[in-house]
Amino acid sequence: MEMPEPDPKILERKPQLLARLSTVLPEDALIHEISETRAYECDALTAYRCPPMVAVLPASTQEVSDVLRICHEEGVPVVPRGSGTSLAGGALPTEDCVILGVARMNDVLETDYDNRIIRVQSGRTNLSVSGAVEERDFFYAPDPSSQLACAIAGNVAMNSGGAHCLKYGVTTNNLLGVTMVMMDGTVVEIGGAHLDAGGLDLLGVICGSEGQLGVVTEATLRILRKPEGARPVLIGFDDNAVAGQCVSDIIKSGILPVAIEFMDRLCIEACENFAHAGYPKCEALLIVEVEGSEAEIDSQLGKIIEIAKRHNPVELRESGSAEESAKIWLGRKSAFGAMGQLNDYMCLDGTIPVSELPLVLRRIGELSKDYGLPVGNVFHAGDGNMHPLILFDANKPGDLEKCEAFGADILRLCVDAGGCLTGEHGVGIEKRDLMLHQYNPDDLEAQMAVKDVFDPKWLLNPAKVFPLGSSAARRSA
Amino acid sequence: MTPETETELAQIVAGLSGPVSIVGGGTRGVAGSAPALDISRLTGIHLYEPGALTLVAAAGTPLAEVEAALDAEGQRLAFEPMDHRVLLGTSGAPTIGGVVAANVSGPRRVQAGACRDFLLGVRFVDGGGAVIKNGGRVMKNVTGYDLVKLMAGSWGTLGVLSEVSLKVLPKPEATQTLAIAVPDAERAVGPDAERAVGAMSDALGSPFEVSGAAYDPERGQVFARLEGFADSVAYRSARLSERLARWGDITRPEAPDLWSDIRDVRCFADRAGDVWRISCRPSDAPDLAQKAGADALLFDWGGDLIWALMAEGSDLRARLGGFDGHATLIRSDQETRAQLGMFHPQPAPLAAIQQALRTRFDPQGRFNPGLMG
Numbered sequence: 001m002e003m004p005e006p007d008p009k010i011l012e013r014k015p016q017l018l019a020r021l022s023t024v025l026p027e028d029a030l031i032h033e034i035s036e037t038r039a040y041e042c043d044a045l046t047a048y049r050c051p052p053m054v055a056v057l058p059a060s061t062q063e064v065s066d067v068l069r070i071c072h073e074e075g076v077p078v079v080p081r082g083s084g085t086s087l088a089g090g091a092l093p094t095e096d097c098v099i100l101g102v103a104r105m106n107d108v109l110e111t112d113y114d115n116r117i118i119r120v121q122s123g124r125t126n127l128s129v130s131g132a133v134e135e136r137d138f139f140y141a142p143d144p145s146s147q148l149a150c151a152i153a154g155n156v157a158m159n160s161g162g163a164h165c166l167k168y169g170v171t172t173n174n175l176l177g178v179t180m181v182m183m184d185g186t187v188v189e190i191g192g193a194h195l196d197a198g199g200l201d202l203l204g205v206i207c208g209s210e211g212q213l214g215v216v217t218e219a220t221l222r223i224l225r226k227p228e229g230a231r232p233v234l235i236g237f238d239d240n241a242v243a244g245q246c247v248s249d250i251i252k253s254g255i256l257p258v259a260i261e262f263m264d265r266l267c268i269e270a271c272e273n274f275a276h277a278g279y280p281k282c283e284a285l286l287i288v289e290v291e292g293s294e295a296e297i298d299s300q301l302g303k304i305i306e307i308a309k310r311h312n313p314v315e316l317r318e319s320g321s322a323e324e325s326a327k328i329w330l331g332r333k334s335a336f337g338a339m340g341q342l343n344d345y346m347c348l349d350g351t352i353p354v355s356e357l358p359l360v361l362r363r364i365g366e367l368s369k370d371y372g373l374p375v376g377n378v379f380h381a382g383d384g385n386m387h388p389l390i391l392f393d394a395n396k397p398g399d400l401e402k403c404e405a406f407g408a409d410i411l412r413l414c415v416d417a418g419g420c421l422t423g424e425h426g427v428g429i430e431k432r433d434l435m436l437h438q439y440n441p442d443d444l445e446a447q448m449a450v451k452d453v454f455d456p457k458w459l460l461n462p463a464k465v466f467p468l469g470s471s472a473a474r475r476s477a
Numbered sequence: 478m479t480p481e482t483e484t485e486l487a488q489i490v491a492g493l494s495g496p497v498s499i500v501g502g503g504t505r506g507v508a509g510s511a512p513a514l515d516i517s518r519l520t521g522i523h524l525y526e527p528g529a530l531t532l533v534a535a536a537g538t539p540l541a542e543v544e545a546a547l548d549a550e551g552q553r554l555a556f557e558p559m560d561h562r563v564l565l566g567t568s569g570a571p572t573i574g575g576v577v578a579a580n581v582s583g584p585r586r587v588q589a590g591a592c593r594d595f596l597l598g599v600r601f602v603d604g605g606g607a608v609i610k611n612g613g614r615v616m617k618n619v620t621g622y623d624l625v626k627l628m629a630g631s632w633g634t635l636g637v638l639s640e641v642s643l644k645v646l647p648k649p650e651a652t653q654t655l656a657i658a659v660p661d662a663e664r665a666v667g668p669d670a671e672r673a674v675g676a677m678s679d680a681l682g683s684p685f686e687v688s689g690a691a692y693d694p695e696r697g698q699v700f701a702r703l704e705g706f707a708d709s710v711a712y713r714s715a716r717l718s719e720r721l722a723r724w725g726d727i728t729r730p731e732a733p734d735l736w737s738d739i740r741d742v743r744c745f746a747d748r749a750g751d752v753w754r755i756s757c758r759p760s761d762a763p764d765l766a767q768k769a770g771a772d773a774l775l776f777d778w779g780g781d782l783i784w785a786l787m788a789e790g791s792d793l794r795a796r797l798g799g800f801d802g803h804a805t806l807i808r809s810d811q812e813t814r815a816q817l818g819m820f821h822p823q824p825a826p827l828a829a830i831q832q833a834l835r836t837r838f839d840p841q842g843r844f845n846p847g848l849m850g
Contacts, residue, residue: 112760113682114675114678114682114759114760115678115758115759115760116678116681116682137684138682158619159619159623161617161619165617166616169590169594170617170619172594172623172626173590173594182826186826188824188826188827188830189824190827192758192801192802193758193801194756194757194758194759194781194801194802195586195587195591195756195778195781195782196580196582196586196591196630196756197803198756198802198803198805198820198821198823199803199820199821199823199827199828199831199849199850200627200630200631200634200635200831200834200849201580201593201626201627201629201630201631202627202827202830202831203626204593204623204625204626204627204629205622205623205624205626205627207623207626208619208622208623209622209623225682225683225684226684227684227686228684248528248529249528251528251529251530251647252527252528252550252647253647254551254647254648254649254650254706255647256646256647292709293712293716295708295712296706296708296709296712299706299708299709300706300709351615351616351617351618352615353526353529353531353614353615354526354528354529355526355528355529380617383615383616383617384529384615384616384617385615385616385617418613418614418615419613419615419618420613420615420618420620421620422618422619422620423615423617423618423619424617424619425619426619427619427620427621431620435620435621438613438620438621439610439611439620439621440610442607442608442609443609443610443611443621444621445607446603446607446609446611446624446838447611447621447622447624449834449837449838450622450624450627450834450837451622452837453830453833453834453837454830465621465622466621
């Protein structure tokens with residue numbers, strides 16, 4: 001992966017930068033020895049690593065503002081970091097950058113059940129937001145797989161989704177306001193504890209901007225009352241295309257399940273061997289979950305089973321209890337770990353129109369043969385967000401490159417099928433160079449114009465999202 | 478100027494020598510004095526896949542045509558766009574592009590989301606005449622910056638929409654409304670409004686998926702809507718009634734137009750005065766309502782949205798002072814609008830960002846100049 005050459009002038013001035021940063025940060029919040037900066041050399045896309053010049057761990061919006069003002073004046077790039085769980089390299093440092101980690105800012109600032117909002121510092125983890133409102137049976141809906149570790153800051157930066165967004169939407173649909181620090185240190189408040197922010201929808205464009213427009217230090221989030229209950233049904237098919245048709249028929253019937261998860265044969269077998277969830281041996285497995293009271297769940301699952309039966313399933317297992325539900329979910333939730341037992345893997349994230357599912361799965365199978373690399377498919381079928389997992393051997397010379405090329409082919413296939421490169425992980429560095437397959441230069445120009453407004457010197461999270469060639473003139477200006 | 482294709486639209490924009498007023502159906506009452514750039518002939522549903530819950534249409538497609546196509550498949554636009562003709566006395570046929578440009582959402586916004594939450598993709602022409610696409614037609618898409626949301630509610634000031642792509646949802650089998658009597662409601666301020674907002678908050682904070690929560694002070698009633706399969710609605714209606722009984726007597730009105738009347742603020746349609754739309758933290762609503770000194774009020778979105786009928790020329794924003802939210806002037810004479818502005822002034826740093834964005838997307842200030850700032 002190509003990254004820009006570090007600027008020697010910035011590296012030379014490291015002592016001056018440290019001296020200035022030490023006037024605004026306590027000693028333990030300023031990390032600059034290589035033995036310590038190495039902890040920040042990568043995120044969850046571990047194939048790419050680069051220790052930053054400096055890492056800072058501010059504890060307040062004011063400290064973030066001070067750090068950014070100094071870096072802005074010194075012309076030093078800043079890479080914001082939540083918990084470092086990005087699968088797209090969104091928090092990958094450059095050699096001449098300051099990593100700005102928000103991990104020390106994790107307080108709940110306000111919980112307001114009457115207005116159904118919570119305001120938190122952005123370093124707080126996703127799951128602990130729900131944890132903070134659990135006592136009153138509320139929850140925060142977006143639930144990325146990494147929710148135990150990932151920070152709200154990263155969720156906002158990447159517009160994170162999760163398994164339940166078919167019903168509840170993704171981060172942008174649950175974010176009401178932010179406190180954000182601009183690259184020059186200016187602190188802005190956007191939105192608040194009401195549904196629609198005034199003026200242009202800046203909140204909408206900040207969410208998903210991959211930390212390139214500002215550093216979000218506080219977020220106002222919508223919280224929802226938990227449903228009375230939830231239960232899944234597991235449906236097995238001997239044909240991927242039939243499973244896809246079943247998904248489409250469920251959606252058309254007027255039922256809106258909270259999740260529809262899909263696994264193919266390789267994933268089913270890997271998960272079964274790993275978690276012993278009792279999955280059947282078949283080509284495709286659907287897990288469909290619905291919510292409500294016991295009677296409502298029975299009624300909805302009944303309708304879903306009726307639809308599934310028209311497609312001759314090889315397995316139909318309705319959960320009747322919390323234990324059975326847990327067992328059905330056990331395999332799916334351990335899918336990534338199970339695949340990791342088989343080999344190293346690369347997880348992709350393209351989205352396709354649900355109707356193109358059979359075609360795309362067939363084509364991925366063909367590509368798998370061509371490349372000689374196995375691929376398992378597990379994804380959120382209700383919204384077409386695929387997660388093909390390509391298996392490769394990191395110790396075998398050339399395998400990573402082959403895997404990257406295969407991955408790029410799959411993502412191009414998603415775009416050509418009417419979909420997109422990334423449904424919830426973000427572009428980062430991973431998909432940066434494929435952007436021109438989805439967008440033409442004018443489309444990218446319009447997006448880069450937004451960055452020009454928020455960060456005219458292009459210092460925030462450099463070399464991400466846009467192909468290096470497209471952003472070269474701006475970055476060197 | 479009435480382009481029939483996106484290419485024609487781009488050519489017209491590229492050749493403009495002065496400002497234009499972008500018009501779809503012309504029903505939202507914002508057309509300025511500049512010559513009209515009329516997109517109402519840019520029509521047609523380009524794609525509709527009920528099984529994928531997605532619809533793509535040219536921006537000038539009449540909303541009625543979109544809704545009829547969805548209706549035939551038992552689906553709908555879940556954000557329930559308001560029809561401004563009722564309140565503003567305008568005529569014409571609302572277009573889907575106009576709905577998006579104004580980010581128009583109705584009572585279901587409180588549960589399902591706003592127009593912007595259902596917008597999956599856009600194509601638009603920027604001030605230089607370039608055709609830009611962003612987003613697409615899939616439900617999850619984080620590829621690059623989300624200009625889709627930026628375009629929703631930009632009232633044409635960043636570009637001229639040529640195509641929009643929307644997520645749609647199934648129509649429910651059944652709907653049931655509970656009406657809670659809030660006693661002695663001569664005025665919408667003080668204890669009554671507090672009680673009403675409390676009841677709405679209680680309903681929305683329940684696990685029963687309330688899809689509308691409104692309060693009409695003149696009728697002295699809070700309304701809570703439930704939608705879904707018939708057996709589920711019956712169950713939730715019973716449970717919600719138990720929960721809300723402490724706020725007042727509950728009835729189940731059979732009023733098919735109740736929610737479209739609330740959506741369109743029909744209660745102010747035939748009454749003189751300016752109409753304002755206040756967006757606020759629901760628990761602040763009673764206090765703000767008191768400060769407004771309005772002739773009449775209607776609360777929607779559980780109190781998050783207040784419609785205020787004011788004496789002509791009143792400066793509502795001055796009366797409200799600083800608060801967590803904003804006030805938009807929806808109906809007034811030209812003089813009042815010129816004096817007060819349709820949109821709430823933004824804090825200086827945000828106003829500067831928005832102005833800079835407009836300058837980037839429309840460098841010569843062609844599109845609806847002055848409308849948003």
